[in-house]
Amino acid sequence: MPMFNSDILKSINPELLLQTSFKAKTHSDLIEITYTIDYLKKNMPIDKMSLFKEKVIAHLKEKEIENDELYNHLLSCSFYEKLSKEVLSDLNLKIETAEELNKDQKKIIEDLKGNSFIWILKYLWRQ
Secondary structure, three states, rough: OOOOOOOHOOOOHHHHHHHHHHHHHHHHHHHHHHHHHHHHHOHHHHHHHHHHHHHHHHHHHHHHHOOOHHHHHHHHOOHHHHHHHHHHOOOOHHHHHHHHHHHHHHHHHHOOOOOOHHHHHHHHHHO
């Protein structure tokens, strides 16, 4: 089953999307969702965590830290602390963005609820 992505929304004719949105706010929310999905896809948390792991391993190799010294070094390492804060801050930003995206999607669904009959009538009228 294909994953939901912005290509689905982009494949819809913009004029049709505007007509079926009924409200300008709903239409602008749909467009914003499209770009938010692309942003989140390009900045997946798993990629950030992999990069974090690679940087930590490179730092430990550079400092030639042995396994028995690893825990104590990471407790006092300013590089590790700074990098951890950066990654956590970035992940929190992605989480907040995804939560807002989810709220926007629910709002759009709520805005469009009950309009199916109107869509059918518009479609039949144009035929």
